[in-house]
Amino acid sequence: MGSSVKKTPVLAVSMGDGNGIGPEIILKSLHKLLGPDHNNPGGQNLPGFMIFACPETLKFYAEKLEIPIFWKESTGTVAPESGHVHLISVSSSPVEIRPGEITALAGKAAMTAIASAVDCCMDGTADALVTAPISKEAIHLAGYNVPGHTEFLAEHTGSSSVGMMLVNDIMRVGLATIHIPLRDVPSALTPELLEEKLLLFHRYLADSFSIQSPRIAVLGLNPHAGDGGVIGNEEADIISPVIRTLENKGMDITGPWPADGFFASKSYENTDMVLAMYHDQGLIPLKMTGFGGGVNITTGLPIIRTSPDHGTAFSLAGQNQADAGSMEKALHLARELAEKRTSRRKKAL
Numbered sequence: 001m002g003s004s005v006k007k008t009p010v011l012a013v014s015m016g017d018g019n020g021i022g023p024e025i026i027l028k029s030l031h032k033l034l035g036p037d038h039n040n041p042g043g044q045n046l047p048g049f050m051i052f053a054c055p056e057t058l059k060f061y062a063e064k065l066e067i068p069i070f071w072k073e074s075t076g077t078v079a080p081e082s083g084h085v086h087l088i089s090v091s092s093s094p095v096e097i098r099p100g101e102i103t104a105l106a107g108k109a110a111m112t113a114i115a116s117a118v119d120c121c122m123d124g125t126a127d128a129l130v131t132a133p134i135s136k137e138a139i140h141l142a143g144y145n146v147p148g149h150t151e152f153l154a155e156h157t158g159s160s161s162v163g164m165m166l167v168n169d170i171m172r173v174g175l176a177t178i179h180i181p182l183r184d185v186p187s188a189l190t191p192e193l194l195e196e197k198l199l200l201f202h203r204y205l206a207d208s209f210s211i212q213s214p215r216i217a218v219l220g221l222n223p224h225a226g227d228g229g230v231i232g233n234e235e236a237d238i239i240s241p242v243i244r245t246l247e248n249k250g251m252d253i254t255g256p257w258p259a260d261g262f263f264a265s266k267s268y269e270n271t272d273m274v275l276a277m278y279h280d281q282g283l284i285p286l287k288m289t290g291f292g293g294g295v296n297i298t299t300g301l302p303i304i305r306t307s308p309d310h311g312t313a314f315s316l317a318g319q320n321q322a323d324a325g326s327m328e329k330a331l332h333l334a335r336e337l338a339e340k341r342t343s344r345r346k347k348a349l
C-alpha cells in the first residue's frame with residue numbers, strides 16, 4: 001500500500017428544519033457513533049463529518065439532550081479527519097428556534113444548509129450528502145418552489161433524470177412519480193417516464209448495490225392492475241408495453257402486478273426492487289415494514305445522497321423523543337455507497 005493510508009469518507013450532513021427533529025437525530029446519531037466522551041476514536045475508522053447548520057440551533061438541542069459539544073466550528077474548506085466533526089455555519093445571524101413551528105426562517109436556513117452541503121460534495125471536500133428532514137411547507141414559505149430535496153437536488157446539480165428509492169431490511173421501493181398530486185399521476189405515467197425510471201434504477205442497483213442482473217417488479221396503477229381493462233387501461237396501454245420492451249433488451253422485469261396482493265403475498269421477497277406508480281403505493285408498505293429503519297436514496301445525481309425514512313415530526317421536536325435509528329442507517333449507507341464508488345473508480349483506472 002506504500003504511503004497511501006486509506007482515507008475514510010467524509011459525510012456532509014444538512015441539519016434539516018431547525019424546528020423539527022432534524023438537529024436531534026443528528027446529535028443523537030453522532031453522539032452514539034463517536035462514543036460517550038467524543039474522544040476521537042479514530043481507531044474505529046469512522047468517517048469525518050461536516051454538519052451544515054445554525055450553530056445556535058445545534059447548541060440549543062445539544063443542551064436539551066445533555067450532549068456535550070463534540071464539534072469544531074469550521075469554514076467548510078477543509079475535510080475533517082476520521083472521527084472528527086466540523087460544524088459549518090449556514091446563518092449570518094442567529095435564527096429564532098421555535099420547536100414544532102413552521103416558519104419561513106427555518107425553511108430558509110434548512111435550504112441554505114442543503115445547498116452548501118451539496119456544493120461541498122460537488123467540489124470533492126465531502127464524499128456523500130446525508131440530509132435531515134425539511135418541512136415542505138416551511139421551504140415554500142421561504143420562497144423555494146420545490147416539493148422536496150429530490151427536486152431541489154436535481155435542479156441544484158443540473159441533473160435531468162433523478163429517482164427516489166427507499167430501502168429497508170425487507171425491500172427496496174423505487175417510485176415512478178414522486179411528489180405530485182394524486183390526480184396528476186395517470187397523466188404523468190408515460191412510456192417514456194417509465195422506461196427512463198426503470199433504466200435509472202436498474203443502473204443504480206447494479207452500480208451501487210452490486211446486483212448484476214436486478215430483478216424488478218413493476219406494480220400496476222389501478223385496483224387489480226386494471227383487471228383486463230375493466231378497471232382502467234394504463235396497465236395495457238402504458239405499463240405492459242414498457243415491461244415487454246425492456247424484457248426484450250434482456251432485463252429481468254415483471255408485472256404489472258396488483259399492488260395489494262403483491263405486498264400481501266410478500267412477493268417482494270423474490271425481487272431486488274419494486275417500482276411503484278406513485279408515492280403512497282410504494283411507501284406505505286415500505287414504511288409499515290420498517291419505519292425508523294429505512295433510508296431514502298436519490299439516484300441519478302452526480303453525488304451520493306441518503307436521508308432517513310421520516311419527516312420533521314414537529315409534534316416531537318425539542319422533547320427528546322425522536323428515534324435516531326433511521327438517521328444512523330442513512331449515515332451508514334452513505335458511507336458504504338461512498339466507499340463502493342471509490343473502489344469502482346479505482347478499478348476503472
Ligand SMILES: NC(=O)c1ccc[n+]([C@@H]2O[C@H](COP(=O)([O-])OP(=O)(O)OC[C@H]3O[C@@H](n4cnc5c(N)ncnc54)[C@H](O)[C@@H]3O)[C@@H](O)[C@H]2O)c1
Nearest residue numbers: 132133134135136137307310311312313316321322323324
Ligand atoms: N426527507 C425529508 O426531508 C422528509 C421526509 C418525509 C417527510 N418530510 C416532511 O416532514 C413533514 C412532516 O411529514 P409527516 O407528518 O408526513 O411525516 P413524519 O415522518 O414527520 O411523521 C409521521 C409520524 O411518525 C412519527 N415520527 C417520525 N419520525 C420519527 C422519529 N424519528 N422518531 C419517532 N417518531 C417519528 C411522527 O411523530 C408522526 O407521528 C412534511 O412537511 C413532510 O413533507 C420530509
Ligand SMILES: N[C@H](C(=O)O)[C@H](O)COP(=O)(O)O
Nearest residue numbers: 148149150151283296309310
Ligand atoms: N418521499 C419522502 C418520504 O416520504 O420519506 C420524503 O417526502 C422525502 O423526500 P425528499 O427526499 O425529496 O425530501
